[in-house]
Amino acid sequence: MPLSEKDVQAVLSKLVDPNTGKDFVATRSARNIKLSGGDVTLDIELGYPGKSQFEPIRRQVIQALRQAGAANAAVNVASRVVSHAVQRGVKLVPGIKNIIAVASGKGGVGKSTTAVNLALALAAEGASVGMLDADIYGPSQPMMLGIAGRPESRDGKSLEPMEGHGIQAISIGFLIDVDTPMVWRGPMVTQALEQLLKDTRWRELDFLVVDLPPGTGDIQLTLAQKVPVTGAVIVTTPQDIALIDARKGLKMFEKVGIPILGVVENMSLHVCPKCGHESHIFGSGGAEKMCRDYGTELLGQLPLDEAIRSQADSGKPTVVSDPDGKAAEIYRRIARRCAVRIAESQRDMTSKFPNIVVQNT
Numbered sequence: 001m002p003l004s005e006k007d008v009q010a011v012l013s014k015l016v017d018p019n020t021g022k023d024f025v026a027t028r029s030a031r032n033i034k035l036s037g038g039d040v041t042l043d044i045e046l047g048y049p050g051k052s053q054f055e056p057i058r059r060q061v062i063q064a065l066r067q068a069g070a071a072n073a074a075v076n077v078a079s080r081v082v083s084h085a086v087q088r089g090v091k092l093v094p095g096i097k098n099i100i101a102v103a104s105g106k107g108g109v110g111k112s113t114t115a116v117n118l119a120l121a122l123a124a125e126g127a128s129v130g131m132l133d134a135d136i137y138g139p140s141q142p143m144m145l146g147i148a149g150r151p152e153s154r155d156g157k158s159l160e161p162m163e164g165h166g167i168q169a170i171s172i173g174f175l176i177d178v179d180t181p182m183v184w185r186g187p188m189v190t191q192a193l194e195q196l197l198k199d200t201r202w203r204e205l206d207f208l209v210v211d212l213p214p215g216t217g218d219i220q221l222t223l224a225q226k227v228p229v230t231g232a233v234i235v236t237t238p239q240d241i242a243l244i245d246a247r248k249g250l251k252m253f254e255k256v257g258i259p260i261l262g263v264v265e266n267m268s269l270h271v272c273p274k275c276g277h278e279s280h281i282f283g284s285g286g287a288e289k290m291c292r293d294y295g296t297e298l299l300g301q302l303p304l305d306e307a308i309r310s311q312a313d314s315g316k317p318t319v320v321s322d323p324d325g326k327a328a329e330i331y332r333r334i335a336r337r338c339a340v341r342i343a344e345s346q347r348d349m350t351s352k353f354p355n356i357v358v359q360n361t
Helices: 005-012 051-067 111-124 186-198 218-226 240-255 286-294 306-313 326-343
Strands: 030-036 039-046 072-079 096-103 129-133 162-164 167-171 205-211 231-236 260-265 298-301
Touching (some): 005 030, 005 051, 039 051, 051 072, 096 240, 096 326, 111 129, 111 167, 111 205, 111 306, 186 218, 218 240, 231 240, 231 326, 240 260, 240 286, 260 286, 260 326, 286 298, 298 326
Parallel strands (some): 096 231, 129 167, 129 205, 260 298
Antiparallel strands (some): 030 039
């Protein structure tokens, strides 16, 4: 007896997406179910970029439908990223659907390396991605992305984003000489951030990753008040002194109404390249405890690995220089979890509202 649509829905309700932890009916991913005799065709639409997941999910669904009695099953898996809600009173930036802020309370914890690999991992999973280097005093993304030169301005007012490894990027580092220090006071720095964001002609980004400077100062406050941030990622190491500052960064985002997507723990452990011995140089369990205390998610843990550092310094970060390596897989998993957390948040509906025009009658 051929399957009914109710039967297909029942099958899909028992299949769990490994990235969301929820079934395809609960997430409303199953679309366009069509039945013809014993044949079943349907679409699975993921709300997050997951190109590496398309084939495993397709096989998973086809196998389950055949076991349930479908003679043939054709399943198409794709992603669609939409805009999600941001802080109240802050408008979305044209051409950008979602903004992810990558922050740390303390410098030297690998925040910029995490930010660039997160951006590249989202792009590897099929998203259109941009990188905004908001560290005005110490811009590092031009070097990490291997981009040289100056951005063009076609109209004399706006900047065209630079490109590296398939992502769009803008940084104060593209506009000054590498040895020039930015001896600026706070107001100039915050104005520069706003101009870099809003005067760049971003081309239809699913995600803009913002690499923030460490701390909780002017840049972070401007970001909270004027930049539409979908969510923040906190980067720390297991060391107690780093966790103290990471907690401050997390609390700051909570205070200004920006959701925390999760925590990334860098330098989690060191594996000796000669003997394979694992040692927790900076301690262990700190980020896990912080996540429990604040009800957020530990997105991933990266090892203290010389290759991650040298790859970023060379302008070819881990996700592009060693895409099949263990560290790159961790970054891709972090990227998918960030995107899933965003996909599960409230959608931005402002574009759906009509413009109200008051006229003389």
